[in-house]
Amino acid sequence: MSDTVIRLENISHAYDEKLVLDNVQLTIKRGDFMGLVGPNGGGKTTLINIILGLIKPNSGDVYLLDKPIEQFHDWNRIGFVSQKANTFNKGFPATVFEVVSMGLTAKIGYLKFMNKKHKQKVLDTIELVGMSEYAYRNIGDLSGGQQQRIFIARALVSDPSLLILDEPTVGIDYKNVERFYQLLDDLNTKQQLTLLLVTHDTGVMTKHATNVVCLNKNLHFHGKSEEYSELSAEALSEIYGHPVQLVVHDH
Numbered sequence: 197m198s199d200t201v202i203r204l205e206n207i208s209h210a211y212d213e214k215l216v217l218d219n220v221q222l223t224i225k226r227g228d229f230m231g232l233v234g235p236n237g238g239g240k241t242t243l244i245n246i247i248l249g250l251i252k253p254n255s256g257d258v259y260l261l262d263k264p265i266e267q268f269h270d271w272n273r274i275g276f277v278s279q280k281a282n283t284f285n286k287g288f289p290a291t292v293f294e295v296v297s298m299g300l301t302a303k304i305g306y307l308k309f310m311n312k313k314h315k316q317k318v319l320d321t322i323e324l325v326g327m328s329e330y331a332y333r334n335i336g337d338l339s340g341g342q343q344q345r346i347f348i349a350r351a352l353v354s355d356p357s358l359l360i361l362d363e364p365t366v367g368i369d370y371k372n373v374e375r376f377y378q379l380l381d382d383l384n385t386k387q388q389l390t391l392l393l394v395t396h397d398t399g400v401m402t403k404h405a406t407n408v409v410c411l412n413k414n415l416h417f418h419g420k421s422e423e424y425s426e427l428s429a430e431a432l433s434e435i436y437g438h439p440v441q442l443v444v445h446d447h
Contacts (some may be wrong), residue, residue: 198262198381199226201358202247203392207256209242216242217253218413226357229384229391231405231421233398235434238412240394244362247392248261248276261357272302275351275359277344279366292338292346296322299353321353322346326377345379352383359383362394379403381410400430401425410435 198405204223209217216239221355224230234240246258249265258265261273295312296318304314322331327343330338335346343365351359361380365373381404383389401408401421408424410417415422416435 200224200259201226201228201261203259203262204243204376205251205257205259207243207246207258209239209246209251209253209255216413217246219427220256220411220415222409222415224358224390224392224407226390227384227388229380229405230393230407230409231401232392232394232409232411233396233401234411234416236396240360240411243411244360244392244394247360248274271353271433273298275354275356275358277347277351277359277361277364279363287336290335291332292322292327292335293318295335295346296353299350303354318353319400321349324352325349339372340368341376344368348379348383352389356389358392359391360392360394363396364393365395365397368440380404401413 200223202222204220204222207217207220208215216237220243232240234245241250243282246253247260249258249268249271260268261270284381297314299321300310300314300318306312310318319328319331322328325348327342327345327349330342330346335343339344348359348361348364356377366377368376368433380391380393382389384406393400395401402425405421408419409415410419410424412435417427
């Protein structure tokens with residue numbers, strides 16, 4: 197079995213003739229915790245949408261788990277957690293258990309009931325993210341950080357090979373952010389889950405990610421997080437197109 201989870205070859209894309217991605221080449225290996233950073237408008241969201249099959253690039257090839265994306269159908273193996281804090285309706289009438297159960301829909305099919313094994317899988321996944329005591333609480337009653345753990349559980353319940361997170365700490369209070377990243381660390385090191393994290397918090401990369409990709413239309417950096425932390429302020433400012441100072445978090 198290959199250890200390549202994602203392979204992008206010569207990806208370019210434009211909106212109304214404005215080039216947002218230019219000849220991007222990227223490989224993510226099994227077990228990586230990769231951070232994707234870059235300025236607003238640098239192409240991060242477009243790249244994620246291309247990986248998720250939501251956008252077809254103008255040119256280039258996408259391979260997921262060694263299959264061309266056109267032939268890839270095992271989407272339950274790709275988990276995705278978005279910036280839920282800006283869009284989630286706290287009045288949504290569902291328990292934590294019900295929300296996590298939604299992640300099994302692709303496996304068990306629509307209009308089909310979960311069996312005992314499925315229900316236990318949901319409970320085990322809720323326990324994995326440290327939220328067992330809230331399993332039958334309404335999702336709207338939880339804090340932002342707790343809710344985001346539940347959305348991770350929903351993505352994990354189908355046993356994905358890759359978990360993509362797009363700015364997952366938006367709206368989470370500061371004291372819970374480090375707990376959230378500790379959960380990601382545990383998923384990566386203990387569960388051997390491959391992670392792709394999109395963030396504006398460049399300091400997070402130096403503490404949590406194993407690899408960093410810096411994207412601003414082109415791929416400006418792709419290497420170990422330790423190497424990224426050694427980039428000068430001048431180098432970062434050149435990449436971002438404006439002054440940038442890397443802040444290393446030490447909680």
